[in-house]
Amino acid sequence: MGKVFAVVLTLITLVSIAFFAMHTWWLPPDISTTGKAVDRQLDETLIGTGILFLAGQLMLGCFAWTASDKNRAKKIKPFPGGAAPLVTAAIILVGIEIFTLTFVGSKTWGAIYLTAAAPDSLRIDVQAEQFAFYFRYPGSDGKFGGVHPEKIDDGSGNYFGLDPASDVAARDDIVAASLVVPVNRPVSLALHSKDVGHSFYVRELRVQQDFVPGLDIPLHFTATQIGKYEIVCTQLCGLGHYNMKAYLEVMKEEDYEQWLKTQSGQ
Amino acid sequence: MHDVSSKRIAHLHTAPTTFIRKYVFSLDHKVIGKQYYGLALVAVFVGMVLSWLLRIHLAYPGWHIPFLSKLSAAGAPDGVMTPEYYLSLLTMHGTLMVFFVLTNAPFAAFGNYFLPIQIGAEDMAFPRFNMMSFWTTFLAFVVMMASFFVADGPPISGWTAYAPLSAVGGDAGPGLALGQDLWAISIAIFCIGSLLGALNFIATTLDLRTKGMSLARMPYSTWAWFVTSVIALLAFAVLLPACILLILDRVAGTSFFIPGGLILSDKLQPHSGGSPLLWQHLFWFFGHPEVYIAILPSIGIIATILPVFTRKPLLGPRAFIGSMVAIGFLSYMVWGHHMFVSGMNPFSANLFSVPTLVITIPATILTLLLTASIYGGKMRFDTPALFCLGFISVFISGGISGFYLAQPSLDTYLHATYFVVAHFHFVMAVASLFGVFAGTYFWFPKMFGRMMNETLGKWHFWLTFLGVYCVFMPMHYLGLVGNVRRYSAFVDDYLAPLIPVHKFITIAALLTGAAQLIFFGNLIWSRFRGPIAPENPWEATSLEWTTTSPPPFDNFGGNHPVVKNGPNEYGVGGTDGNDYVMQNAAPKSA
């Protein structure tokens, strides 16, 4: 039975690793300036943990194979060296792995979440609600109008609760259901929620950020490839959670300007 | 006045005579242990059926399941789950499994039954508290199950019940009115039951060890229950205040977790100033230690059982115990790794990431010691041994995926995807449960005086071992694609190509679930028709094997064992049948 276990375990291990190695189901191509570092971190982790996984499972299988009790008179054998070398190896090897990953990883993390947005970023206000995302551009005056929750009226399209009648800055704010940005331009988002917790996730950008009711949370990125990408909600927000999404449309600069003109014309 | 000169110490409570006292409101830790196990069995069965329903809905959304419309006409009209009902069942699946199965079975059930016996005591330190702790937990279960039967059904906020979704009440969605109230009350009651239980375990381990049973000579399972109790004492002591504050926000108009200006169901909510992140901090400060409460007892059980079947001592006893204690200690420093992208200060992500990665060191040591303990052994591949081997394998698999999630820079992609689901199912649902299975096959003879069927046991093992890999390994791949979790349907563009994978997982889950019926059947059959078990069928050394199967009312028939050895005197010279020394027997001369 030990031999059977070893064989089965080896098969499971190899098949599992194969799917990882072949990238059968994999991340989409990265389209951000900070994503490459994430992918590199992932690759390093895959290699390191892949070795640990393979070694661990094979060692288990190997010992199970050799340890059956068929020979009644067999004496037990102590593990060579005892526990000390194993414990030391674990501490040192895992410790080194941890140290490396943390050191490199904190830089990757910092590039996304701990650096300030570029001063000339395109600022966009994002509101999440049950069950949609809305995006607001400041318009030609470059200023956002104030939001008033009690003025929110989805029926008339006043998702943000703007008051253009008395608030000058709100008059030229552009509200859209898609996040449209020019390629290679730094974008700075301000995330806020109308009701419960939500989250902003674009796989291709390699970023994810929760919306916390009561807070205005910054998130910045620069998209490097033109295309249409899905923004999906990843924080359980109610029955429509599975269906809560929007599109990130990355356009050429001219197309983006054109789009803005069309939006403000409305 | 009691006769202080008598060697025999009168039992804390007299032997019960009535049916109620013997089997219902019993003070006997063995009965209470079995009651916890029974409760866990019911909970795991319900939880498993829920998982089947969820998986069927994900892979075959159009299927009509008549039973569902009977359970809830509103939740599943015509037998097809609504999106909200999916989330209700999801919430209950997680809640039942984490609380009523994984905190109950390896810890409360086996711990209650075997902790006193393994340390040579006649019962727990506080038998009446013990009885109370079970019935409190039972009450919590009843309240939790009641949420199935209220108008809007169970809550839809997940077992994590994040505020403000869980705190504002019915305006946020179905199930979030009475269903959420029942959930919060149930969990609060559960906290009290767990606190009482943990208190008992700690006091018993400290005060009631028999002569010669030093801490160093305690079996690994006892050590695990002890460390787990300390963790549980402090963790549930934080969850209870969190639940109280949540309940107050829901019913008393306070604003601990709810900020101002929220519009739900077109209504401006009458709260202001609260902090949703506060709930997350409080919850995860409990929640992370909770998962170690779920796994540590199983680790201890495996470490107790493995040497019995390899016929050699566990390698590195001190390092092993030290690692368990280290994990317990570190478990309190890592809760923020559930909150890397939550909106908390991103700098704290670095602070939480370090201890999270460091905790992999004692975990690796434990795994290495367990694996290396097999080397050179004379392994007997009975069912408990197979589950020990299986445990090591799935613990490696589950632990490895933790490496990814511990790094904030990777969590930014993997958070809230199926990668996380894969990780926690491997370590909790599979590894921890393998510990319960191993413990069941191992200790069943002692508890019921009969052996379980070996053939059925082996079938159960192989089908389950293959099955869990088929169910949970593919979830890693789904996570790498970015498949978001807690979705009741896969409508996004990028998810369409993944449906075949989900179908594969669903079929594997149904088959693996069916294999568990072999286990249930084996339990019931063996309870009444299994072959009679001898006192020590496995030739094991710890104190429970020195007494009858099942043990008498006061565990040792009035004679307190005196301990002379540690629990791992295996392979000590002599051939089969004579290669071990019981803990209370004279040590063999070298």
Add this chain to the structure above:
Amino acid sequence: MGIQIQEAIHSGQTPGPPSLGAGAGRSTGMAEFRPERSETGVWIGIFAIVMSFAAFTSAMIVRQGASPDWRHFELPRLLYVNTLNLLASSVTLGLGRKQLTSVAGLLASATERAQQSYSEGMNWMYCTLALGALFIVGQVLAWRTLATQGLFLSTNPSSSFFYVFTAMHAAHLLGGIGGLAYMIRKLSKADRTGQTTGMRALCVYWHFMDGLWIYLFVLLMART
């Protein structure tokens, strides 16, 4: 807590290896000190209670910082009186314990001194019970005072935490009062054969409730 102390009294003895006599280890000073089981239990319970109040404290600190809506208010004067009551009750409990444990095991004897110590001890116990009850009543009155000022549970986060902290403390103190009442009942048995096992546990718990209140009082004074 009450039940646990009852448990220990009920069993009437200290558990342990057969070599130590029941209850004898401590008072005669022989052999190593072994805490009574109920005392171990109380310390563990205290550990958990401290953790709970730490959780509430951090919740308060976070909440206060999360939003500028915290409105300070003055604590009712009555709280000072209540505090003194509770402190006094700890003193009386200590005195009662001293008297009663000095004659433990000798209660059945009819010596004049023993009887005197016993009745004095019991009087101190009754005193403690009264002071404890007085504290609870005083807390309720303090709540009434706040209510007349329009400060209720949901009025403001500061008042919310005030009510939560004081209610949680009172609830735990009621447990202690229950244990005290049970101890008194056991010791008032007509045949005077009650043991004082569990007395140490009760005292530890009561003093802890006292100390916890001081901590909460200072916390509320500083932050409310």
